[in-house]
Amino acid sequence: MKRLFKSLLNTVPRPILIRLSYVIRPLLALYLKGNRFTDPIDGKGFRSFLPYGYAQQRPNVLSPSTLSLERHRLLWLFLQRETDFFSAPKKVLHFAPEQAFYQRFRKQANLDYTTTDLESPLADVKADICQLPFADNCFDVILCNHVLEHIPDDTQAMRELYRVLRPGGMGIFQIPQDLQRATTFEDNSITDRAERARVFGQYDHVRIYGRDYFDKLRTIGFEVREVDYTAQLTAEEIERFCLAPGEIIPLCTKPL
Incomplete structure (x- = not known):
């Protein structure tokens, strides 16, 4: 998953990524639902967050529901x-x-x-x-x-x-x-x-x-x-x- 996210970030223009995220986000939120981490923006809980980064990926930082970072x-x-x-x-x-x-x-x-x-x-x-x-x-x-x-x-x-x-x-x-x-x-x-x-x-x-x-x-x-x-x-x-x-x-x- 880290390689996929890194490839998308570095090859797909940001406006297209924004549009794509509206489709993918609900699926990710459902798949990663749990109670280890909480996104304070919407109060939802997850067993893990997603990796993120253009050069070096940071693990467990991207919220599946709001797409918020740290x-x-x-x-x-x-x-x-x-x-x-x-x-x-x-x-x-x-x-x-x-x-x-x-x-x-x-x-x-x-x-x-x-x-x-x-x-x-x-x-x-x-x-x-x-x-x-x-x-x-x-x-x-x-x-x-x-x-x-x-x-x-x-x-x-x-x-x-x-x-x-x-x-x-x-x-x-x-x-x-x-x-x-x-x-x-x-x-x-x-x-x-x-x-x-x-x-x-x-x-x-x-x-x-x-x-x-x-x-x-x-x-x-x-x-x-x-x-x-x-x-x-x-x-x-x-x-x-x-x-x-x-x-x-x-x-x-x-x-x-």
């Missing part, structure tokens, strides 16, 4: 337990909307919810993150997770995120990050898909972010909290929800 489940728990995201009226912009969240956020009566992306079939607005078609200061919450590592000019993308976020608004900009690395690594000369996957972890990534990612966001103007939310969870919760200990949630706010 980062999605961690973010869901944070939003649910630590914020008023699910209760207060909010205008939300969601980049490259993840299937784990898309239908659930859209059904939230308190959310004025807009999705955007260049290619995703789930996008309401087809837009370039470096040149957004939205007015200044118009969103209360921006979710832009595992997007910036795909963008050659991530500085301009960050400026646009800052521009359209309202003062006092919240942005969560998760990225794949090597916390052992002080500085971000980029090499535009690497163009081969297989080599990109080997070096950057995925064929369509253009950098590996280091610890300096948070300071880069601060230079744009954001106030940034580096939230290690797994430190606030029990070891039993981390294991049951299949989370990645030590993963940081970059919680960004635009000063009033």
Whole structure:
């Protein structure tokens, strides 16, 4: 199964994978039903999760029901337990909307919810993150997770995120990050898909972010909290929800 998933991820375009998943997901959820692990997004239990990864497969991380990964489940728990995201009226912009969240956020009566992306079939607005078609200061919450590592000019993308976020608004900009690395690594000369996957972890990534990612966001103007939310969870919760200990949630706010 690991080889099959790796082959699909590296050969099938993401928009097609999204469409295929709607057919395959119910079958996988039924086959893997159990009580060892729980997806906190929908509360369903499984005897195992699925493997996932473009270069190196991580075992037991992809939920069969919501298709959530560790980062999605961690973010869901944070939003649910630590914020008023699910209760207060909010205008939300969601980049490259993840299937784990898309239908659930859209059904939230308190959310004025807009999705955007260049290619995703789930996008309401087809837009370039470096040149957004939205007015200044118009969103209360921006979710832009595992997007910036795909963008050659991530500085301009960050400026646009800052521009359209309202003062006092919240942005969560998760990225794949090597916390052992002080500085971000980029090499535009690497163009081969297989080599990109080997070096950057995925064929369509253009950098590996280091610890300096948070300071880069601060230079744009954001106030940034580096939230290690797994430190606030029990070891039993981390294991049951299949989370990645030590993963940081970059919680960004635009000063009033």
